[in-house]
Amino acid sequence: xxxxxxxxxxxxxxxxxxxxxxxxxxxxxxxxxxxxxxxxxxxxxxxxxxxxxxxxxxxxxxxxxxxxxxxxxxxxxxxxxxxxxxxxxxxxxxxxxxxxxxxxxxxxxxxxxxxxxxxxxxxxxxxxxxxxxxxxxxxxxxxxxxxxxxxxxxxxxxxxxxxxxxxxxxxxxxxxxxxxxxxxxxxxxxxxxxxxxxxxxxxxxxxxxxxxxxxxxxxxxxxxxxxxxxxxxxxxxxxxxxxxxxxxxxxxxxxxxxxxxxxxxxxxxxxxxxxxxxxxxxxxxxxxxxxxxxxxxxxxxxxxxxxxxxxxxxxxxxxxxxxxxxxxxxxxxxxxxxxxxxxxxxxxxxxxxxxxxxxxxxxxxxxxxxxxxxxxxxxxxxxxxxxxxxxxxxxxxxx
Numbered sequence: 001x002x003x004x005x006x007x008x009x010x011x012x013x014x015x016x017x018x019x020x021x022x023x024x025x026x027x028x029x030x031x032x033x034x035x036x037x038x039x040x041x042x043x044x045x046x047x048x049x050x051x052x053x054x055x056x057x058x059x060x061x062x063x064x065x066x067x068x069x070x071x072x073x074x075x076x077x078x079x080x081x082x083x084x085x086x087x088x089x090x091x092x093x094x095x096x097x098x099x100x101x102x103x104x105x106x107x108x109x110x111x112x113x114x115x116x117x118x119x120x121x122x123x124x125x126x127x128x129x130x131x132x133x134x135x136x137x138x139x140x141x142x143x144x145x146x147x148x149x150x151x152x153x154x155x156x157x158x159x160x161x162x163x164x165x166x167x168x169x170x171x172x173x174x175x176x177x178x179x180x181x182x183x184x185x186x187x188x189x190x191x192x193x194x195x196x197x198x199x200x201x202x203x204x205x206x207x208x209x210x211x212x213x214x215x216x217x218x219x220x221x222x223x224x225x226x227x228x229x230x231x232x233x234x235x236x237x238x239x240x241x242x243x244x245x246x247x248x249x250x251x252x253x254x255x256x257x258x259x260x261x262x263x264x265x266x267x268x269x270x271x272x273x274x275x276x277x278x279x280x281x282x283x284x285x286x287x288x289x290x291x292x293x294x295x296x297x298x299x300x301x302x303x304x305x306x307x308x309x310x311x312x313x314x315x316x317x318x319x320x321x322x323x324x325x326x327x328x329x330x331x332x333x334x335x336x337x338x339x340x341x342x343x344x345x346x347x348x349x350x351x352x353x354x355x356x357x358x359x360x361x362x363x364x365x366x367x368x369x370x371x372x373x374x375x376x377x378x379x380x381x382x383x384x385x386x387x388x389x390x391x392x393x394x395x396x397x398x399x
């Protein structure tokens with residue numbers, strides 16, 4: 001049984017539609033910027049931000065006004081995905097699977113309510129704070145907006161959340177429990193708390209330029225770029241999509257996930273479990289390229305280098321869209337899926353921009369857009385907490 005994608009949508013920095021995403025990927029557009037004064041001692045850092053004015057069109061809908069920013073972004077992505085699929089969800093057995101790493105924890109209302117509660121200022125705590133604190137309220141609100149009333153799941157496994165949402169959705173589709181799966185992720189957690197937390201662990205770049213910091217596959221990069229985004233896809237069984245004459249974007253062959261299995265306060269430098277996941281999902285196949293989790297943290301990027309050597313002898317090209325979009329936490333997996341689908345459809349490999357490849361010269365890293373037929377893509381994804389998730393995707397060929 002083939003599982004195929006029939007629709008997709010996105011809401012990200014400098015990206016309000018799939019068409020914009022396609023343009024940015026083809027042209028290597030950097031949506032990140034240096035933000036002054038964000039660090040704990042007033043340092044700059046690199047981030048991908050969605051500004052309040054970017055939400056004005058969404059907020060014009062009265063039904064969305066009280067919802068957190070992270071939910072509004074998710075709604076925007078899902079709306080575009082459903083429109084792209086040409087699907088009427090009202091008469092289908094729909095499953096909604098959404099991933100989020102930190103939910104609405106970066107929102108001012110959330111942060112203020114905690115502050116007021118700690119000060120015992122009961123009357124100042126927002127009436128809707130509990131929904132900002134509850135991750136599943138994001139998925140439930142998206143489901144209500146689109147009229148879904150079936151299976152609704154929220155997956156929160158760090159940065160692998162949305163890719164593992166795809167894994168769960170495939171299982172539900174193959175079992176027959178749902179007929180259509182709307183799958184995605186949304187995260188908007190950037191605030192002092194998250195900035196300071198990652199600064200403590202020395203995993204975000206402080207006082208580095210765009211040429212120096214948050215650069216995948218470049219020795220000397222001092223960490224990743226925090227970002228915010230939402231993305232969504234529509235998945236169906238092939239026979240259902242063909243029967244309704246849907247425009248099929250590509251096939252999701254498989255998703256494999258596991259955990260490093262080490263103490264959460266430690267880091268696994270071996271990459272054994274990432275290697276195992278990628279080996280299992282590729283199953284001896286050689287993809288046209290790897291859509292990589294590399295993000296500018298040396299340990300993560302070196303694990304990618306090890307996988308490239310041991311599984312493909314550095315023959316398979318690697319690229320990382322995080323060079324353009326940073327790491328939007330639990331959303332990055334679905335953004336990688338969508339970028340891979342566009343690559344399969346339009347025949348190109350997006351570049352890893354900004355990198356000099358210093359320290360990774362042996363790898364086959366794509367630094368300029370390559371236009372050619374793409375038939376198969378593998379994705380690597382790693383999350384805070386030790387989860388690894390890898391996916392394998394193919395250009396759609398009718399059975």
